[in-house]
Amino acid sequence: MQTISTQIWHEEAEPGNPFAAQVARCRGYDVYGEMLGRARWSDMLFLLFSGQRPTTAQAELLESLAVALANPGPRDASVHAAMCGGIGGSTSASCLTAALAIGAGLNGGGREVFLAMENWQLCACDLSRWAIRLAEKPSDVASIWPAAEHPAGFDAHAISTGLPVCQTLAVLAACSPGQRLAWLDAHRLQLEALSGHPLAFSGVAAAALADLDLTPEQGEMLYLLLRLPGAAAHALEQKQISHKSFPFFSLELIDDTNGEKS
Amino acid sequence: MNGPDYLSQKAGKLQTAMGGFFPGSHVVFRGQTLHTDLKDMDWMALYLYGICGRRFSDAEMQLMNALWTYTSYPDARIWNNRVAALSGSARSTGNLGLAAALSISEAHIYGRGNEVQAISFFIATRKRLDTGGNLADCLQDEMKTHRRIAGYGRPLINADERIAPIMAKATALGLDQGRHIQLAFAIERHLLDSGRNLRMNYGAVVSAFGADLELSPEEFYLFMFPSFLAGMPPCFLEARHGVEGSLFPLSCTDIAYQGVGPRRW
Incomplete structure (x- = not known):
């Protein structure tokens, strides 16, 4: 069987439905069972990209960035x-x-x-x-x-x-x-x-x-x-704004015969 | 030329030699009026005229048409086509799916990333050989720079079914003896003779013809942009009219997890 390999995401199937996940883990952490409600957006971003939970300083830097x-x-x-x-x-x-x-x-x-x-x-x-x-x-x-x-x-x-x-x-x-x-x-x-x-x-x-x-x-x-x-x-x-209020800019055709190259 | 003074000169207007739209009147397209001078122009000829600012012979146009036609595969397994098909299955829009599929076609191992290196290599190598260089040195230098010879070898199988029909078409049109296409075959022979089982692929053939047609790497890159497009709408349509979400469904066991084990947050 051909599979997709990943070190990021692991799902356990629901009983009776292999196409639905009962548990989803990101880098080993239970996303919906433990992270949700505790982790910040920056925690999740850092975890996804680096594979590790950020330190307080890393999370603060990422939040500010x-x-x-x-x-x-x-x-x-x-x-x-x-x-x-x-x-x-x-x-x-x-x-x-x-x-x-x-x-x-x-x-x-x-x-x-x-x-x-x-x-x-x-x-x-x-x-x-x-x-x-x-x-x-x-x-x-x-x-x-x-x-x-x-x-x-x-x-x-x-x-x-x-x-x-x-x-x-x-x-x-x-x-x-x-x-x-x-x-x-x-x-x-x-x-x-x-x-x-x-x-x-x-x-x-x-x-x-x-x-x-x-x-x-x-x-x-x-x-x-x-x-x-x-x-x-x-x-x-x-x-929400009329297109008439959005710049269309003026046109200055520099040379209308120079476009074609011999 | 840089700086706020230069930007101030450019602000609020489009200064262009390429053309423009004069509402209710006419459109200028690289020095020609679109609805009069160019009204009978074939779309591909117009596309090339927009890129190169010049016109190509009928034989050249037929060859370029064949370069696109022979790579139009309505197979939704192919990575870029799969994007178009997935957009249909996911009930996205056709424009979004096809545009994303064309964007994906700017890949490193196939498509634009492969071709832009190949045409640049052919042009540079032809010049070096003309001034006394030898092919082995050119290949060695290219390997050093890119760690590959773009256009040789293929991701899925080391043979390319497009080459024979393209060459047949080029022969019929009298365009098969160009110096870059001949070089492309010479490189394949050299690689095979030196024990490297790297056969020429579509990228090498089209890039060599691009160079023979005197397209610059940038012109050729833009010319090739829609090359895979014709195979994509069939992939989109079939998925669009199939059961939603049913294209390439992946079960949990289709994902091979190779990361760290469960741990507490």
């Missing part, structure tokens, strides 16, 4: 995409799919967090290694992803570090059980000088996810997940 990431706001491209779904009356799932797809990229999205977490794996809290890494040319290896156009974790367009970024870094660094957030807080100016860009939310998130001992793949996935609430709320809000 989740609050910081919950709503990138309507100027963010991922939320903008979700609102494009909402304004036209698209399905809820398509609004979230749009937010995920656009929030997946190298400019403030999940892939940027992945790359920034790879940098933490390579450089740890060693400024000389960061200097070498940030001076390297971005990878041009063939991939479905475009080449990075700015250092991962830093802001492509900002001219100074945003106050919310600094506030988030300070709060997360204060509660983190790991070393990276505190080191980032202490060395932010040097890293910004090395990269030529101010720190971004993605950089703070990457350090936090690394401090939670998550892999880049896990961090990318969790970051995608944690930014969805705002996209959902803004999409729902736009569903």
